[in-house]
Amino acid sequence: MNTYCCTKFGIFHQKDPEKEISIRIIKLPLKMMNTGIQGDNPFRVIITSGYKVNSEEINYMIIKHCPFCGIKLESCYNSMDFINESSEVFIPPDSTAGL
Numbered sequence: 001m002n003t004y005c006c007t008k009f010g011i012f013h014q015k016d017p018e019k020e021i022s023i024r025i026i027k028l029p030l031k032m033m034n035t036g037i038q039g040d041n042p043f044r045v046i047i048t049s050g051y052k053v054n055s056e057e058i059n060y061m062i063i064k065h066c067p068f069c070g071i072k073l074e075s076c077y078n079s080m081d082f083i084n085e086s087s088e089v090f091i092p093p094d095s096t097a098g099l
């Protein structure tokens with residue numbers, strides 16, 4: 001069972017991203033990790049204002065700390081259990097965007 005850092009984070013993690021602000025967790029593809037610019041942790045926590053998958057325009061921001069309790073996110077969300085979106089929604093496969 002998943003254990004969130006705090007209740008509010010869990011609520012936003014489970015929201016429908018097509019309808020409202022939500023938190024998404026992705027895992028970067030291995031080939032991006034191999035570029036050496038991404039660090040050792042392939043997981044990224046993203047806050048987004050909402051999107052439709054395959055849409056060209058997605059507003060989002062990578063966050064490093066929980067906006068509610070302040071914990072360092074990589075210490076908490078570092079397993080496949082929390083992934084709730086494909087990395088390709090935010091990062092095209094041929095991109096090396098600074099994530």
Ligand SMILES: [Zn+2]
Binds near residue numbers: 005068070
């Ligand atoms: Zn939290």
